[in-house]
Amino acid sequence: MNNEDILTDLAAIVEEVAGVDAADVTADKSFVDDLDIDSLSMVEIAVQAEDKFGVKIPDDQLANLKTVGDAVKYIGANLK
Amino acid sequence: MSTADVLVTGLGATTPLGGDVASTWDALVDGRSGVARLTADWLDRFDLPVTIGAQLAVEPTEKLERVQARRLDRSEQVALVAAREAWADSGMPDDPADGVDPERLAVIIGTGIGGAITLLRQDDLLEEHGMRKVSPLTIPMLMPNGPAAHVGLAFGALGGVHAPVSACASGAEALAWAWRMLRNDEVDVVIAGGAEACICPITMAGFAQMRAMSTRNDDPERASRPFDMGRDGFVLGEGAGIMVLERAEFATARGARVYGRLAGAGTSSDSHHITAPDPAGTGAARAIRAALRIGGIDAADVGHVNAHATATSVGDLAEAAAIHASVGDHPVVTAPKSSLGHLLGAAGAVESIACVLAIRDDVVPPTLNLDNVDPAVQLDIVTGAARKVQLSAAVNDSFGFGGHNVALVFAEA
Numbered sequence: 001m002n003n004e005d006i007l008t009d010l011a012a013i014v015e016e017v018a019g020v021d022a023a024d025v026t027a028d029k030s031f032v033d034d035l036d037i038d039s040l041s042m043v044e045i046a047v048q049a050e051d052k053f054g055v056k057i058p059d060d061q062l063a064n065l066k067t068v069g070d071a072v073k074y075i076g077a078n079l080k
Numbered sequence: 081m082s083t084a085d086v087l088v089t090g091l092g093a094t095t096p097l098g099g100d101v102a103s104t105w106d107a108l109v110d111g112r113s114g115v116a117r118l119t120a121d122w123l124d125r126f127d128l129p130v131t132i133g134a135q136l137a138v139e140p141t142e143k144l145e146r147v148q149a150r151r152l153d154r155s156e157q158v159a160l161v162a163a164r165e166a167w168a169d170s171g172m173p174d175d176p177a178d179g180v181d182p183e184r185l186a187v188i189i190g191t192g193i194g195g196a197i198t199l200l201r202q203d204d205l206l207e208e209h210g211m212r213k214v215s216p217l218t219i220p221m222l223m224p225n226g227p228a229a230h231v232g233l234a235f236g237a238l239g240g241v242h243a244p245v246s247a248c249a250s251g252a253e254a255l256a257w258a259w260r261m262l263r264n265d266e267v268d269v270v271i272a273g274g275a276e277a278c279i280c281p282i283t284m285a286g287f288a289q290m291r292a293m294s295t296r297n298d299d300p301e302r303a304s305r306p307f308d309m310g311r312d313g314f315v316l317g318e319g320a321g322i323m324v325l326e327r328a329e330f331a332t333a334r335g336a337r338v339y340g341r342l343a344g345a346g347t348s349s350d351s352h353h354i355t356a357p358d359p360a361g362t363g364a365a366r367a368i369r370a371a372l373r374i375g376g377i378d379a380a381d382v383g384h385v386n387a388h389a390t391a392t393s394v395g396d397l398a399e400a401a402a403i404h405a406s407v408g409d410h411p412v413v414t415a416p417k418s419s420l421g422h423l424l425g426a427a428g429a430v431e432s433i434a435c436v437l438a439i440r441d442d443v444v445p446p447t448l449n450l451d452n453v454d455p456a457v458q459l460d461i462v463t464g465a466a467r468k469v470q471l472s473a474a475v476n477d478s479f480g481f482g483g484h485n486v487a488l489v490f491a492e493a
Contacts, residue, residue: 017147019145019146019147019148030302040216040220041216042217043216044215044217047212047213050212068174070313
């Protein structure tokens with residue numbers, strides 16, 4: 001799974017949970033500042049991402065994932 | 081009308097009879113029933129003795145954005161839908177801040193149960209899949225102040241957001257609370273009412289174990305029979321009713337269309353039993369007398385009483401005695417739960433809307449299924465078809481488990 005595939009799947013999760021158009025979920029976007037996603041929705045996105053990609057996203061890591069690109073990179077690096 | 085009067089300027093509702101106020105009111109006046117067989121899979125699974133209910137005529141998700149809906153419990157969804165209708169109906173601008181200083185806008189929405197459906201669903205997820213699957217929105221979805229809080233957010237209210245919880249009196253208590261805030265000149269506008277949506281296994285089982293619900297499963301539309309000899313309990317319903325209430329000074333200045341006045345609100349408590357009403361209805365009568373006294377309305381001028389009448393054996397008789405003692409035998413009475421079912425924390429608000437429209441249209445909707453009036457009930461109850469009556473003032477009764485009594489007096493502006 002390359003980063004492009006991860007971004008596509010992650011964008012679908014973000015759209016499902018937060019209602020942001022998947023096309024707007026691009027690597028440079030900040031979850032909070034650009035996509036207006038609150039901390040409650042971030043938890044939901046993280047749980048769905050864990051299931052989808054089979055990775056663990058501990059809370060201390062989640063806090064560091066400021067942008068969509070950060071999340072894609074983290075997921076890609078932790079894929080089994 | 082004085083400048084300190086509390087005026088009703090907007091109405092919103094979603095009920096088992098219709099997705100808005102107009103359709104609900106038409107159905108009430110026409111004498112239609114919102115009660116039907118439930119189709120949920122859990123009815124068989126738990127072998128529940130009650131398989132009927134009064135479900136919403138229009139799903140709230142049809143009127144909400146998908147993501148907004150998924151973040152809201154059903155009780156919060158109906159509150160938001162009804163609040164939006166009431167706000168639009170009041171003629172206020174789409175952006176609330178263009179119509180009223182946000183610090184002078186409050187929201188007061190009660191619920192009897194709160195987010196029971198969310199609590200059950202999330203508990204199922206916890207049991208089946210562990211805590212990771214529990215939604216981070218669980219608490220804001222199940223908390224009983226959720227409906228008020230979400231409406232407060234949606235309208236940007238900074239003047240206070242409150243959520244009275246007094247079982248089946250919650251919706252009426254919210255209106256009473258609003259009346260007090262407005263009379264106190266704390267705010268200019270209040271979005272107030274009640275919301276409930278808890279038709280689910282645990283509430284059905286709990287009420288059934290109390291023997292509080294009708295088991296007339298084979299004849300749903302005939303099941304809710306207030307004041308009838310054959311009454312055997314209430315039918316659980318869901319919905320929301322919301323009013324926009326304003327200080328007369330404010331409403332007049334903006335040229336608002338006015339439905340009528342919330343003239344007074346009276347509350348009392350029974351201190352008799354946790355669920356059974358005082359059989360003599362003394363607490364209920366005290367609430368009604370208080371509302372009339374505070375509202376400056378003479379009992380002789382009350383032409384109509386919209387009764388709480390849930391169709392339980394003791395409750396209906398206690399209320400009949402209370403109406404008789406506090407108002408008299410002259411008012412034209414109706415029992416809307418015969419049509420709507422029992423909307424618990426939304427009931428008082430939805431039925432208050434009916435009260436306001438009865439005064440506007442000079443018509444009292446019929447009580448369904450009243451074939452054989454309990455001889456202990458000495459009241460003039462409308463049956464068969466709606467009755468035209470000249471009305472200048474009307475009372476709405478609401479009572480709740482816990483011994484809560486709320487009476488509201490509505491009058492022509």
